[in-house]
Amino acid sequence: MKKIVVIGGGYVGLVSAAGLSEFGHRVTCVDIDNNKINQLNDGKIPIYEPGLNSLIESNCKKKRLYFSVDIEKEIKESDIIIIAVGTPQKKNGEVDLSYVKSVSKTISKSINKYKIICTKSTVPVGAGKMIEKILLKNNDITDFDYVSNPEFLREGSAVKDFLIPDRLVIGAKSEKAFSIMKEVYRPIYINETPIINTTIETAEMIKYASNAFLALKISYINDIANLCEEVNADVHEVAKAMGQDGRISSKFLHPGPGFGGSCFPKDTLALVQMGKKFNYPVKTIEAAIAVNQEQSLRMIEKIEYLLDNKISGKKIAVLGLSFKPQTDDIRESSATKIIPELINKGALVNAYDPVAIENFKIYYPNLNYFENWEDTVKDADVCVILTEWNEFRGIDLEKLKLLMSNPAILDSKNILSIEKLKKLDFKYENVGRKI
Ligand code: UGA
Numbered sequence: 001m002k003k004i005v006v007i008g009g010g011y012v013g014l015v016s017a018a019g020l021s022e023f024g025h026r027v028t029c030v031d032i033d034n035n036k037i038n039q040l041n042d043g044k045i046p047i048y049e050p051g052l053n054s055l056i057e058s059n060c061k062k063k064r065l066y067f068s069v070d071i072e073k074e075i076k077e078s079d080i081i082i083i084a085v086g087t088p089q090k091k092n093g094e095v096d097l098s099y100v101k102s103v104s105k106t107i108s109k110s111i112n113k114y115k116i117i118c119t120k121s122t123v124p125v126g127a128g129k130m131i132e133k134i135l136l137k138n139n140d141i142t143d144f145d146y147v148s149n150p151e152f153l154r155e156g157s158a159v160k161d162f163l164i165p166d167r168l169v170i171g172a173k174s175e176k177a178f179s180i181m182k183e184v185y186r187p188i189y190i191n192e193t194p195i196i197n198t199t200i201e202t203a204e205m206i207k208y209a210s211n212a213f214l215a216l217k218i219s220y221i222n223d224i225a226n227l228c229e230e231v232n233a234d235v236h237e238v239a240k241a242m243g244q245d246g247r248i249s250s251k252f253l254h255p256g257p258g259f260g261g262s263c264f265p266k267d268t269l270a271l272v273q274m275g276k277k278f279n280y281p282v283k284t285i286e287a288a289i290a291v292n293q294e295q296s297l298r299m300i301e302k303i304e305y306l307l308d309n310k311i312s313g314k315k316i317a318v319l320g321l322s323f324k325p326q327t328d329d330i331r332e333s334s335a336t337k338i339i340p341e342l343i344n345k346g347a348l349v350n351a352y353d354p355v356a357i358e359n360f361k362i363y364y365p366n367l368n369y370f371e372n373w374e375d376t377v378k379d380a381d382v383c384v385i386l387t388e389w390n391e392f393r394g395i396d397l398e399k400l401k402l403l404m405s406n407p408a409i410l411d412s413k414n415i416l417s418i419e420k421l422k423k424l425d426f427k428y429e430n431v432g433r434k435i
Contacts, residue, residue, distance in 0.1 A: 001025055002184055005078040007071065007103050009036050011047060011158060011262075011329075012120055012151050013084030018055045019162035020082075021065035023187045028066040028074045040067040048328035048355045051159035071103075075110040080184060082149075083107075083131075084120045093269035095124050104134040111135070111144060116180055118147040122207055122267060124274055128171070128200035145177035148200045150207035155261065156326030167194045171203025208271045212285050215264040217252045219288035222295050225255035225432025235432030236414065255431045257386060257412040258295035260323035260332035265292070296337040299384075299412055302429040303342065306382045306408040312346030315405070317380035319373055320387025320413075321353035321360045328355040330363075334386040334412065339364060352376040354389050379405045388413040397424055 002025045006017040009031035017029035031037055036046055043060075045053050059065035068074055075081055085099040100121060107117060117135065119128065132146045148171035153161035168188060170181045178197050182189055189195060196206070225235035235255050243250025259265070268285050275282035307314050323333035330336060333356075339349055350368045353360065357369050370376040373391065377383050377400055385392050393415045401407045401424050408427040409416070418435065421428045 002080055002180075003078045004028075004080045004082060004184070005030055005071075005074040006082045006084050006120075007031075008084035008086065008099075008121070009033065009040065009046075009067070010084065010086055011049070011155055012153065013082075014040075014045075014047065014056075015049065015052060015153055015158040015162050016082060016084055016120055016151065018052060018059060018065060019159070020184065021059035021062075022055060022163065023185070024064070025184065026064055026066075027059075028068050028078070030068050030071045030074050032069065032071070034069055037067045037069050048326075049155065049158050050326055055159055071106055072110040075107055075115075076112050078115065080116045080118060080180070081107055082118050082120055084151075087121045087123055089266045089269060092273065094273045095122075095127075095266075095270045097123065097127060097130070100127065100131065101134060104131045108135045108137070114143045114145075116145050116147055116177060118149050118181070120149055120151045122150065122211075122263070122270075123148075123204060124208070124270055125201050125204040128204060145172060145174050145180075146200065147172045147177050147181055148203035149181065150203060152207075152210065155329055156324055164188075164191075165193060167196060169196045169198065169203050169206050171198050171200040173200070208267055208274070211263055211267040212271045212282075212288070214252050215259055215268045215292070216284055216288040218254075218256075218259045218264075219291040219295075221253045221255050222258065222431070223291055226295075226298065228432040229434045232434060233432075234435045238432075255414065256295075256388075257299045257334040257338070257431070258292040260334060260336075262323075262329065262331040265289075265332045268292075296334060299334065299338055299386075299410065300341050300345075302410050302412075303338075303382060303384060306410060306427055306429055311342065314347050314381040315350060315379060316342055316347045317350045317352075317373075317377040317383045317404075318342075319352055319376065319383065319385045319392050320389060321351060322356035322387055325387055325389045328353075328359050330356050330359045335360065336363070338384070338386065339367070350376045350378075350380060353387065354391060374399070374403060377403050379403075381406045382408040382410065384410045384412065385415065386412055388415050397421065397426070401426065 004020055004025050004027045006013050006029045009029050017027045021027040083103055085103055088096045090096045128148050150169055172178055228235040239253040242248050268289050271285050272282055321335040352370045352373055397420050411430045414430045
């Protein structure tokens with residue numbers, strides 16, 4: 001059992017803290033946000049993430065998981081310090097490391113014996129060295145090991161991804177650090193999960209290379225889907241056949257309105273900035289970003305086509321505001337890119353999402369929000385599906401047609417049956433399936 005402090009109570013910090021306590025460690029998750037910590041101590045989880053509530057509840061009951069704002073005290077009392085603070089994007093696309101820097105300074109002031117200082121936040125290559133410098137500059141104690149341990153969990157399946165990962169990546173300099181980290185992840189390790197022990201720089205690069213590759217795969221299939229529309233091919237069959245090839249794999253080959261979320265858009269841009277800094281333009285990823293930006297504009301064109309090029313004054317029902325199902329996170333979601341454009345063009349927007357409405361309202365308070373899809377589509381001129389929530393997959397198309405003033409639909413996630421849409425005389429659009 002190790003004493004661990006996780007600094008940062010966001011998606012990565014909270015899930016990591018809960019997951020590590022589930023592995024049997026005594027974990028405190030600290031955050032400067034008093035409100036958030038009070039909520040957590042009252043048993044309220046600030047994010048929607050399947051399975052997280054019960055994991056937190058059971059580990060708090062077993063007295064293995066705690067929440068606090070007293071960062072310095074927790075640092076002093078811990079064997080392992082995990083940095084999981086936000087690394088937002090600067091205007092120029094680079095990563096803003098100010099939170100990481102300030103936390104590193106706090107750690108250096110409070111370190112009192114040998115500790116592992118481990119970064120889980122996604123930080124550009126070279127950040128580890130920078131953190132080590134800060135730690136050494138402000139402290140007499142040099143007896144610590146710095147570890148880079150990037151996290152690969154996805155929102156919406158974060159708990160499962162943390163507890164049963166595909167691989168663990170540990171970047172460190174000493175055998176002592178590797179063996180302590182192996183102990184931290186012992187339950188995973190004994191399940192024969194591959195552990196990659198490597199250098200700090202390589203670990204940092206693995207994270208960016210992995211995320212950017214997945215983003216590239218999505219932009220690639222979106223490119224192919226757009227071409228399929230021109231040549232009357234079905235992108236689903238193309239992707240399915242491609243996926244049969246083990247070298248390609250069927251994962252992340254689902255076409256749509258473009259990737260969003262707090263990671264892919266930010267990490268692809270950061271990789272491009274890294275390339276520029278080191279005078280090596282990463283052209284594949286530059287192209288993936290460009291395709292992604294154009295993909296949401298294509299959705300606007302499709303909506304225009306469905307409305308005979310007259311958006312102004314039309315009622316548009318948008319289903320799905322989060323960047324993907326099973327999350328209330330709206331960062332860089334398709335809805336955040338498409339809805340403002342529709343409003344600029346004079347549309348009246350009705351909006352619905354099973355869990356993300358409250359988050360969306362913060363930024364877009366003036367839309368017409370509804371509590372179910374039925375009320376949202378009532379008298380609408382077009383229905384636009386932007387997130388593949390299960391309740392939209394199973395939508396009753398006959399009922400939908402009856403409720404709308406005009407049966408037109410953009411299925412940007414390709415979740416509806418084309419046969420049924422045709423049978424019901426819907427005017428429809430999708431991505432890559434003009435069959
Ligand atoms: C992503 C990675 O998948 C995680 O491994 C990583 O840890 C995380 O970023 C991170 O760096 O923190 P996440 O952003 O939570 O996870 O969600 P994904 O499931 O990867 O989806 C990202 C976007 O790609 C979504 O907008 C999704 O709709 C889109 N997507 C995904 C597609 O358009 N097509 C696909 O085939 C798959």
